[in-house]
Amino acid sequence: MFDKYTYLDNGSITRLDERVFDEMKPYFFDIYAIPTSESGYSMGIEAREALEKSREIITHHIGASESEFIFTSGFTESSNMALKGVALAKRKKGKHIIVSKIEDFSVLNTAKALEKQGFEVTYLDVDGEGLVDPVLLKDTITDETILVSVQHANQEIGTIQDIEAIGEVCKEKKVLFHTDATHTFTRIPLDVQKVPVDLISVSAHTIHGPSGIGGLFIRKGTLLQKWMDGGFQEMNRRAGLENVSGAVGFAKAVQLVTTDENKYLQQMRDRLIDRILSEIPQTVLNGHSVKRLPQNANITFERVEGESITLHLDMCGFAVNTGSACFSRTLEASHVILGIGGEHERAHGSVRFTFSRYNTIKDVDRVVDAVVDIIENLRRISALS
Amino acid sequence: MFDKYTYLDNGSITRLDERVFDEMKPYFFDIYAIPTSESGYSMGIEAREALEKSREIITHHIGASESEFIFTSGFTESSNMALKGVALAKRKKGKHIIVSKIEDFSVLNTAKALEKQGFEVTYLDVDGEGLVDPVLLKDTITDETILVSVQHANQEIGTIQDIEAIGEVCKEKKVLFHTDATHTFTRIPLDVQKVPVDLISVSAHTIHGPSGIGGLFIRKGTLLQKWMDGGFQEMNRRAGLENVSGAVGFAKAVQLVTTDENKYLQQMRDRLIDRILSEIPQTVLNGHSVKRLPQNANITFERVEGESITLHLDMCGFAVNTGSACFSRTLEASHVILGIGGEHERAHGSVRFTFSRYNTIKDVDRVVDAVVDIIENLRRISALS
Numbered sequence: 001m002f003d004k005y006t007y008l009d010n011g012s013i014t015r016l017d018e019r020v021f022d023e024m025k026p027y028f029f030d031i032y033a034i035p036t037s038e039s040g041y042s043m044g045i046e047a048r049e050a051l052e053k054s055r056e057i058i059t060h061h062i063g064a065s066e067s068e069f070i071f072t073s074g075f076t077e078s079s080n081m082a083l084k085g086v087a088l089a090k091r092k093k094g095k096h097i098i099v100s101k102i103e104d105f106s107v108l109n110t111a112k113a114l115e116k117q118g119f120e121v122t123y124l125d126v127d128g129e130g131l132v133d134p135v136l137l138k139d140t141i142t143d144e145t146i147l148v149s150v151q152h153a154n155q156e157i158g159t160i161q162d163i164e165a166i167g168e169v170c171k172e173k174k175v176l177f178h179t180d181a182t183h184t185f186t187r188i189p190l191d192v193q194k195v196p197v198d199l200i201s202v203s204a205h206t207i208h209g210p211s212g213i214g215g216l217f218i219r220k221g222t223l224l225q226k227w228m229d230g231g232f233q234e235m236n237r238r239a240g241l242e243n244v245s246g247a248v249g250f251a252k253a254v255q256l257v258t259t260d261e262n263k264y265l266q267q268m269r270d271r272l273i274d275r276i277l278s279e280i281p282q283t284v285l286n287g288h289s290v291k292r293l294p295q296n297a298n299i300t301f302e303r304v305e306g307e308s309i310t311l312h313l314d315m316c317g318f319a320v321n322t323g324s325a326c327f328s329r330t331l332e333a334s335h336v337i338l339g340i341g342g343e344h345e346r347a348h349g350s351v352r353f354t355f356s357r358y359n360t361i362k363d364v365d366r367v368v369d370a371v372v373d374i375i376e377n378l379r380r381i382s383a384l385s
Numbered sequence: 386m387f388d389k390y391t392y393l394d395n396g397s398i399t400r401l402d403e404r405v406f407d408e409m410k411p412y413f414f415d416i417y418a419i420p421t422s423e424s425g426y427s428m429g430i431e432a433r434e435a436l437e438k439s440r441e442i443i444t445h446h447i448g449a450s451e452s453e454f455i456f457t458s459g460f461t462e463s464s465n466m467a468l469k470g471v472a473l474a475k476r477k478k479g480k481h482i483i484v485s486k487i488e489d490f491s492v493l494n495t496a497k498a499l500e501k502q503g504f505e506v507t508y509l510d511v512d513g514e515g516l517v518d519p520v521l522l523k524d525t526i527t528d529e530t531i532l533v534s535v536q537h538a539n540q541e542i543g544t545i546q547d548i549e550a551i552g553e554v555c556k557e558k559k560v561l562f563h564t565d566a567t568h569t570f571t572r573i574p575l576d577v578q579k580v581p582v583d584l585i586s587v588s589a590h591t592i593h594g595p596s597g598i599g600g601l602f603i604r605k606g607t608l609l610q611k612w613m614d615g616g617f618q619e620m621n622r623r624a625g626l627e628n629v630s631g632a633v634g635f636a637k638a639v640q641l642v643t644t645d646e647n648k649y650l651q652q653m654r655d656r657l658i659d660r661i662l663s664e665i666p667q668t669v670l671n672g673h674s675v676k677r678l679p680q681n682a683n684i685t686f687e688r689v690e691g692e693s694i695t696l697h698l699d700m701c702g703f704a705v706n707t708g709s710a711c712f713s714r715t716l717e718a719s720h721v722i723l724g725i726g727g728e729h730e731r732a733h734g735s736v737r738f739t740f741s742r743y744n745t746i747k748d749v750d751r752v753v754d755a756v757v758d759i760i761e762n763l764r765r766i767s768a769l770s
Contacts, residue, residue: 007418007428013626016413028401028595033392033704041699041706043392073458073597076615076625106615106624113614205626210413212458212597212628229498230461230491239491240461241398241590243597314426319418321426 006363007319007356014356016249017208023252024210027245035242047244054251061254062200063191064217070234071247074214075182077228078201079106079149081216081238082178085224086147086199087114090176094144098122100132102339104155106201107180111149120144129288130159130340134169141173148177152184152200156336156352157287158296160188167196176222182206182214186257187265187294198222204246208357209253213246261357266294268355268364273297275368280375286337286350297353300337300346304378309351312374318367321352391748392704392741399741401634402593408637409595412630420627432629439636446639447585448576449602455619456632459599460567462613463586464491464534466601466623467563470609471532471584472499475561479529483507485517487724489540491586492565496534505529514673515544515725519554526558537566537585538573541721541737542672543681545573552581561607567591567599571642572650572679583607589631593742594638598631646742651679653740653749658682660753665760671722671735682738685722685731689763694736697759703752706737 007015027050035051036044052066059069072078087097099111101123111121122140126132132150141148148170153160163179170177178199181190185202192200199222203214218224218237230239269292277283282302301309306322313320337347353367392400412435420436421429437451444454457463472482484496486508496506507525511517517535526533533555538545548564555562563584566575570587577585584607588599603609603622615624654677662668667687686694691707698705722732738752 012419013417015417018414021413028406029403032398032400032596034397041695041704043704073462073628074625076613077458077462080613080615080624104615105617109616109624110614113611203626210630211417211626212631226498228461228465229495230465230489231494232490239465239494240459241588241596243458245595246597310426319426319428 006317006359006367008353008359008363008367012321012354013205013211014208015358016210017253017256017357019256020209020249020252024245024249027248031244035244047242051242051244051247054247057251058202058215058254059217061186062217063193065220067235068192068220069215069217070238071242071250072214072216072238073212073240073243074205075104075180075201075203076106078203078214078216079104079178079180080110081224081227082199082201083107083110083114083147083149085227086176086178087117087119088225089223090146091119094142094146095119096122096142096144097147097149098124098137098140098145099149100124100126100151100161102126102130102154102157102336103149103151104180104182107149107151107178108335124150126339128341129291130154130157130336131288131291132161132166134162134165137166138169138173141169141175145173145175148175150177150179152179152181152190153188153293153296154287154336155183156334156350157298157340158183158293159287160184160291160293162291163190163197164195170198171196183293183296186254187262192217192219204250204253207253207257210246210249213243213250215250262294265355268359268361269294269297271361272353272364272368273299275365276371279368279372284346286340286342286346295355298350299353300342300350301375302345302349303382304349304375306349306351308378309371309374312378313367313370316370316374318370320367322348322350391702391744391752393738393744393748393752397706397739398590398596399593400743401595402638402641402742404641405594405634405637409630409634412633416629420629432627436627436629436632439632442636443587443600443639444602446571447602448578450605452620453577453605454600454602455623456627456635457599457601457623458597458625458628459590460489460565460586460588461491463588463599463601464489464563464565465495466609466612467584467586468492468495468499468532468534470612471561471563472502472504473610473612474608475531476504479527479531480504481507481527481529482532482534483509483522483525483530484534485509485511485536485546487511487515487539487542487721488534488536489565489567492534492536492563493720509535511724513726514676515539515542515721516673516676517546517551519547519550522551523554523558526554526560530558530560532561532563534563534565537564537569537575538678538681539672539721540568541719541735542683542725543568543678544672545569545676545678547676548575548582549580555583556581568678568681571639572647577602577604589635589638592638592642595631595634598628598635600635647679650740653744653746654679654682656746657738657749657753658684660750661756664753664757669731671725671727671731680740683735684738685727685735686760687730687734688767689734689760691734691736693763694756694759697763698752698755701755701759703755705752707733707735
């Protein structure tokens with residue numbers, strides 16, 4: 001249906017890879033039972049083995065052990081579980097939580113919900129490129145602080161945080177550290193043996209895996225109150241029947257990401273940014289120029305509405321987004337662009353381009369050519385009116 | 386891999402129907418974008434339309450309107466959201482919750498978690514066949530009661546509750562009523578225009594739909610505190626990127642269930658029960674003989690361990706379960722069998738047989754023949770030792 005549609009929005013949901021799909025298929029039709037222990041029936045044991053093998057593949061990718069990772073329905077659930085699980089487990093120690101101002105809504109609105117339940121939340125400022133200052137963070141931590149949540153990279157502007165430095169501060173201050181790695185997972189190396197992070201939220205849908213499956217890394221010894229109550233699944237940390245086909249697909253998606261692919265994503269990104277900034281006047285790159293997701297470019301086109309650009313690009317067969325994916329439904333200004341000190345106008349003129357496995361340098365050139373024309377036309381109309 | 390394996394455990398996860406799969410496929414590969422509003426790009430709009438069409442199919446099945454149903458990751462999440470959402474929204478009105486003693490863990494352990502947060506929970510007794518007495522319920526409701534949660538049918542013994550009478554009691558007493566309809570949805574008619582129920586948890590995996598997708602009916606006007614925080618998805622009632630392929634698969638699964646199929650399930654059930662009770666001495670049917678899920682039979686074989694029967698049937702190519710699916714991992718006695726007044730011995734000797742679209746009367750005869758032999762052998766060994 002969208003054969004000629006060039007999807008440039010993998011910041012959110014990416015096309016399922018056929019190889020992921022082939023790996024999942026037996027778990028729809030042949031081994032679909034509930035994973036059971038060794039005392040169960042054969043199909044359940046095979047399902048259990050597939051689930052545990054998937055867990056092994058994913059945890060080994062970040063240097064974790066199998067007992068440190070549980071499957072969830074996605075990063076939103078993972079972040080809810082991390083923040084609320086820590087809040088409830090540690091509330092006797094203190095009620096102060098720190099999150100960056102530009103977190104995705106899964107963290108930001110979970111923090112706001114905890115505020116309503118009597119927790120105190122500090123929304124940490126970031127600099128003009130979206131970076132959290134570890135020194136400022138250190139000064140913000142009090143004796144009451146129980147948790148810091150700073151994303152690995154931003155969902156809109158792509159800025160990568162120095163989570164190693166942030167983690168060191170948290171470790172020194174004996175405060176738990178959660179990072180939302182939805183957009184960096186497999187794209188940016190992360191080794192939990194080196195980075196002192198306690199909780200990591202991840203999802204399969206950003207890397208050509210299936211929707212509806214994600215996970216949470218929980219460092220050994222980290223106390224969380226159970227958030228999804230019910231059965232004893234996932235080492236009794238997350239109730240709910242296991243989504244085995246989803247877990248198998250997630251693991252395969254992790255295996256398919258290569259260093260070369262990540263390099264090529266970065267080449268596409270750099271070409272788009274270079275061409276747009278040099279060929280179109282009055283354009284600004286949002287986010288950091290170097291500490292940046294390989295698949296993400298975010299540009300403000302002055303004197304133009306992001307919505308108009310989106311609609312015109314759509315007519316040319318390109319899918320892009322203005323603001324964040326969730327946010328763009330509301331037409332409010334992006335809290336991320338405002339968070340890095342941008343005006344409402346800058347937010348409204350911003351467009352996020354993201355690249356995936358299914359894009360090429362040719363796509364980049366085609367979309368830039370289209371953008372050049374669209375901006376020229378829109379600015380001409382705007383000048384006339 | 387399990388070509389000759391007869392899966393008799395659809396009480397939990399059922400094989401995906403190829404027709405469901407075909408319906409889902411375009412949403413893996415062609416229309417995989419985040420559902421967006423009309424101001425978004427084409428692929429997002431198509432995804433939105435598919436999501437809303439799926440919601441329409443499911444809600445029409447129970448006589449609800451589209452705005453009364455949200456998608457979740459499954460019945461466990463739905464029940465967590467229902468119980469905790471009501472508890473938090475109504476805690477100023479009162480802190481008393483009533484659940485039946487034989488609820489599935491998604492409800493039972495959520496109620497226990499709420500107890501730890503200061504709520505008072507009554508675990509309502511059931512009779513020897515697993516039925517809740519609406520008069521007893523009425524007497525148990527106090528001025529402090531905010532919610533009653535009684536399942537539509539039991540996950541192990543298959544007993545169907547009189548949710549209409551229970552709902553009437555709740556309505557009269559002005560208390561919210563949640564029912565876990567995981568095992569009855571599409572198998573037993575439920576019309577929310579006739580049954581005064583406020584919240585219904587459902588899942589796709591019991592009816593040959595995909596894993597990882599479920600839903601919650603929320604009657605118009607029912608106040609719930611948001612439980613999964615984050616983005617503004619699902620009418621701002623449940624955050625998290627929409628699982629469009631899952632929703633489409635769920636809707637197709639609902640459409641595929643027919644009255645004839647449900648009748649055939651009941652024929653298989655009755656044949657198995659009749660043959661086992663008449664051909665094997667010292668057997669007891671657990672649950673109600675008539676008010677019973679069409680796909681469920683649960684039988685205690687005296688002087689035999691359920692685990693042994695499961696293992697022997699597995700060797701003959703039949704998958705069945707002892708106790709509930711979640712429970713059977715622990716080897717503890719089923720709380721359901723104990724709840725209907727059974728002894729530990731009765732619980733340990735119980736086996737659940739469930740039937741699905743892919744079973745036939747021939748399977749039933751084959752499994753009964755196998756059970757006859759197995760029980761005879763096991764009892765002989767037991768008599769010798």
